[in-house]
Amino acid sequence: MSIPPGQPAGPDQASPQPACARHPDRPTGLRCTRCDRPACPDCLREASVGYHCVDCLAQSGRAGREAVTVAGARLGGKPIVVPVLIALNVLAYAATAIQAGSFLDNARSALFAQFSLFPVGVAGGQWIRLLSSGFLHIGMIHLLMNMVALWVIGRDLELVLGRLRFIAVYLLALLGGSASVFLFGALDTPVAGASGAVYGLMGGIAVAALRLKVSLRPVLVVIALNIVLSVSIPGISLLGHLGGLVFGAAATAALVYAPRERRNLVQGSALAGLLVLLLVALVVRDVQLGPITCIGGSCYYLG
Structure with missing residues (x-):
């Protein structure tokens, strides 16, 4: 996600851009990813994620304060x-393949049948399937x-969000995709x-790129290509992909747009709110389906 700073906007634009905090005569569309102040290319220095202005770098050096990303994660x-x-x-995968006796047809294993996302099984009380699948x-x-x-997209997003926040986004996206299939x-x-979780990371990296004001084109191309594949290839769950995309993007937005002064409170409340929303939707759907019980691999409607 290292994109060189662009050039300042011209004076003939209809909507004037803010001026650089250090050079009032230089309009700019760039900002420091640490303090969020407008900054021209001469006042920005490339960091591990995004760009920091020279004032933030100097202040960090004097005070010994640890530099963080827009989400509050430690840099480096x-x-x-x-x-x-x-x-x-x-x-x-190896466990299911060994149990099935085939690395090409691992879905025949008992583990796969027990932990895949079987919606009627979830309705029968096997909620672990929402996560294990x-x-x-x-x-x-x-x-x-x-x-x-996951390797290509996840590494950059983990650096932006930090490990704990990244885990939260990943799990919310995974559950969002599973909930979409169940609903x-x-x-x-x-x-x-x-x-579902990977699509959530795609949505998350798009939101992070928007927040950092770097080019969205590569991210949008990857997302569009994957959505086309989801629609065109038989057997792929488009519902799971879209559910993960929405919740991954929403969770990431809550993290990178939280105000710095109340960052932890806002981030925690937003993530908890998304989790509660998912749980409420799952419970409502479970009630709608009525009484179902599952014994072993068989499920029965008790109505």
């Missing part, structure tokens, strides 16, 4: 959560596509994959 960290998530997905994949190509996307999908069709 390394992605740790993303490799761990990839490892968990690969281990889950996000770590299961159908075949090696499915796994490879999602893990490559609007076919009850008797099992679904699995990290795609």
Whole structure:
């Protein structure tokens, strides 16, 4: 996400841009990602994520204050959560493949049947499927596509958000995708994959790029391409992808646009609100479906 600062806007624009905080005669569309003040290219220095103005860098050096991103994450960290998530997905795939006796047809395993997103099973009380299904994949190509996307997109977003915030966004996107399938999908069709969470990261990186005022074109191209693939390839859950995209973008927006003075309070309240919204929607849907009980791999309607 390192994009060189652009040139200041010309004076003939209809809507004048704010002036650089240090050079009032220079209009600019750029801002320091730390203090959010307008700054011209001469006053910005590239940081691990975004750009910092020379005043913030000088103040940080004098006070010894730790530099943070727009979401409040410490600068200079390394992605740790993303490799761990990839490892968990690969281990889950290996377990189902070994149990099924096939790395090409791992969906035949009992573990896959027990933990994939089977909406009628969720209605029967097996809510763990909403989370566990996000770590299961159908075949090696499915796994490879999602893990490559997670590696490419997730590393940058983890640096912007920080590890704990990134985990929150990832899980909310995963649950958002699962909830979308449970609310609007076919009850008797099992679904699995990290795609909902990955789409949430796509939405999140788009929001972060907008907040940092870097080019959105590469991100939007990737999102558009994946949506086209979701519609055109049979067997892919578009509902799960869109649900993850919406909740990932919403969670990231709550993190990167929170005011610095009350950052932790606003971020925590917003994330909790999204989680409550998901839970309420799930409970309402569960009540609508009526009494269902599941024993082993079979579910029965008790009405």
